[in-house]
Amino acid sequence: xxxxxxxxxxxxxxxxxxxxxxxxxxxxxxxxxxxxxxxxxxxxxxxxxxxxxxxxxxxxxxxxxxxxxxxxxxxxxxxxxxxxxxxxxxxxxxxxxxxxxxxxxxxxxxxxxxxxxxxxxxxxxxxxxxxxxxxxxxxxxxxxxxxxxxxxxxxxxxxxxxxxxxxxxxxxxxxxxxxxxxxxxxxxxxxxxxxxxxxxxxxxxxxxxxxx
Amino acid sequence: xxxxxxxxxxxxxxxxxxxxxxxxxxxxxxxxxxxxxxxxxxxxxxxxxxxxxxxxxxxxxxxxxxxxxxxxxxxxxxxxxxxxxxxxxxxxxxxxxxxxxxxxxxxxxxxxxxxxxxxxxxxxxxxxxxxxxxxxxxxxxxxxxxxxxxxxxxxxxxxxxxxxxxxxxxxxxxxxxxxxxxxx
Numbered sequence: 001x002x003x004x005x006x007x008x009x010x011x012x013x014x015x016x017x018x019x020x021x022x023x024x025x026x027x028x029x030x031x032x033x034x035x036x037x038x039x040x041x042x043x044x045x046x047x048x049x050x051x052x053x054x055x056x057x058x059x060x061x062x063x064x065x066x067x068x069x070x071x072x073x074x075x076x077x078x079x080x081x082x083x084x085x086x087x088x089x090x091x092x093x094x095x096x097x098x099x100x101x102x103x104x105x106x107x108x109x110x111x112x113x114x115x116x117x118x119x120x121x122x123x124x125x126x127x128x129x130x131x132x133x134x135x136x137x138x139x140x141x142x143x144x145x146x147x148x149x150x151x152x153x154x155x156x157x158x159x160x161x162x163x164x165x166x167x168x169x170x171x172x173x174x175x176x177x178x179x180x181x182x183x184x185x186x187x188x189x190x191x192x193x194x195x196x197x198x199x200x201x202x203x204x205x206x207x208x209x210x211x212x
Numbered sequence: 213x214x215x216x217x218x219x220x221x222x223x224x225x226x227x228x229x230x231x232x233x234x235x236x237x238x239x240x241x242x243x244x245x246x247x248x249x250x251x252x253x254x255x256x257x258x259x260x261x262x263x264x265x266x267x268x269x270x271x272x273x274x275x276x277x278x279x280x281x282x283x284x285x286x287x288x289x290x291x292x293x294x295x296x297x298x299x300x301x302x303x304x305x306x307x308x309x310x311x312x313x314x315x316x317x318x319x320x321x322x323x324x325x326x327x328x329x330x331x332x333x334x335x336x337x338x339x340x341x342x343x344x345x346x347x348x349x350x351x352x353x354x355x356x357x358x359x360x361x362x363x364x365x366x367x368x369x370x371x372x373x374x375x376x377x378x379x380x381x382x383x384x385x386x387x388x389x390x391x392x393x394x395x396x
Contacts, residue, residue, distance in 0.1 A: 001301070004301065012288070012290075074284015074286040077280065081279065083277075211260075211266065
């Protein structure tokens with residue numbers, strides 16, 4: 001059942017608007033040079049951080065379609081009846097969501113990097129830091145989606161919940177994108193691991209608590 | 213013979229209101245229990261309790277593998293009916309489609325089904341699961357006379373194959389049912 005659920009999440013992600021977070025990501029990356037001016041040195045210095053902000057905000061877009069439709073339609077109940085634990089449902093949703101979010105975002109990060117003046121080794125660093133960071137962003141998105149499922153104004157609430165939780169990830173992720181010498185990449189990986197490991201349990205508890 | 217569903221000393225408090233207490237429910241192979249009662253008497257809650265989706269305030273529930281039909285359709289609306297049902301990987305999918313005369317609708321997207329057709333699709337999902345215990349919450353809602361007949365035949369066949377059915381409905385069900393009245 002877990003494999004089928006992951007495949008379903010991927011199919012629904014691609015059918016739905018998988019391109020939306022990517023388009024949003026590129027749009028934010030496009031706006032940065034307009035906002036801070038065309039100074040190439042300045043852009044290259046803040047480029048990594050700007051792309052991380054773009055990635056974080058684009059991670060918010062799919063939240064409302066991740067858990068709530070399945071809760072409202074009884075899919076989560078039926079999955080529980082097949083014997084799947086809520087934690088396994090959460091883990092499968094995380095995996096399925098990342099597959100439609102992470103790889104596309106990494107591809108978009110290549111043109112995105114050129115827009116903010118990053119190239120060569122800097123491009124490689126941002127790709128590595130996003131490759132480590134996007135699974136954590138996807139996990140957070142699923143956990144927050146489960147926490148806010150069924151609530152009024154869930155979308156806005158989800159943003160308020162997700163952003164503070166992502167702060168450590170953004171700090172180390174952006175630092176790793178900027179400086180290859182520091183230990184930021186390892187710290188980013190540690191934070192990402194913590195978020196990925198914790199998210200299924202948060203998601204599972206939230207799904208159980210949302211049952212009426 | 214072991215019971216397919218066994219609930220002992222069940223009590224349920226919802227929203228500060230006691231829905232029922234000291235309730236014993238026991239279904240063996242071939243049994244069918246019709247839960248009746250006015251709106252808000254806890255019929256649906258009892259079904260969800262039996263499914264394990266709610267925890268009783270006191271008492272405990274043990275059950276065999278179960279399939280549930282409640283207000284949630286639980287079929288992906290953008291898929292054809294056959295593919296949406298296939299997601300649940302029921303071993304008796306072909307028989308279920310025949311039993312509820314859904315073969316002609318197999319390629320129709322779920323979102324285009326009428327209320328009654330969707331109800332039949334939902335009952336087919338339960339049938340296809342092959343689970344010995346069926347939990348049906350208001351199974352007659354939206355069904356036309358032909359659909360009711362299909363459901364009656366499916367339930368009879370399920371019971372004669374050693375299955376059990378727990379149904380909550382404010383409407384009378386045909387056939388040989390034990391009945392349990394809540395909120396009396």
